[in-house]
Amino acid sequence: MTAQKQDTSRPFDVRRSPIQGHGAFATQVIPAGVRLIEYAGERLTTAQSDARYPDVEGERHHTYLFAIDDDVVIDASVGGNDARWINHSCDPNCDAVIEDGRIWIETIRDVSPGEELAYDYAYVLEERHTPAAKRKFPCHCGAATCRSTILAKKR
Ligand SMILES: [Zn+2]
Structure with missing residues (x-):
């Protein structure tokens, strides 16, 4: 990778999002391949995270958890x-890159000022990705290719 000249001020702002809650929006042109920010938070084992956020039947899932692998989960609420x-x-301009046990959000294409930054969460559940499971993890991203869920496609 070529050395990237990084602006010291970060190239995005946080404000209300039409997708959900708050979102991050580019404040300048961001080329593809720029590492924007680390997904920071408390490191939990899967068991700790399950204990902290028990699955409630029929309830819409919403946390700031990010699984690095089968053993480690980052909880960004702490x-x-x-x-x-x-x-x-479902049609993202960023990707989450896991490197040495840390998660980084990077652009995967050029982003224009004002564009909302997003990546494909591609959640994977232990259970089958049934229609009911998908409804628990809905997506309203508005992309033409929206699959109506933030769950990953399973084989
Ligand atoms: Zn979508």
């Missing part, structure tokens, strides 16, 4: 930064 406001999109 010690998190603005990365937790970055929404899901």
Whole structure:
């Protein structure tokens, strides 16, 4: 990778989002391949995270959890930064890159000022991704290719 000249001021702002709650919006042109921010938070084991956020039947799922792998989960509601406001999109302009046990949000295409930053959460449940499970993890990203859920496609 070529050395990227990084602006010291970050290239995005957090404000209300048409997708959901708050969102992160580019304040300048951001080229593809820019590492924007770390997805920071408390590191939990899967068991700790399950104990903290028990699954409630029929309830819409909403947390700031990000699973690094089968063992480690980042909980951005504790010690998190603005990365937790970055929404899901089924047609994203960013990706979450896991490197040495840390998560970074990077652009995967050029982003225009005012565009909302988003990545594909691609959640994977232990249970089957049934229609009911998908309804628990709805997506309203508005992309033409929206799959109506933030769950990943399972084989
Ligand atoms: Zn969508």
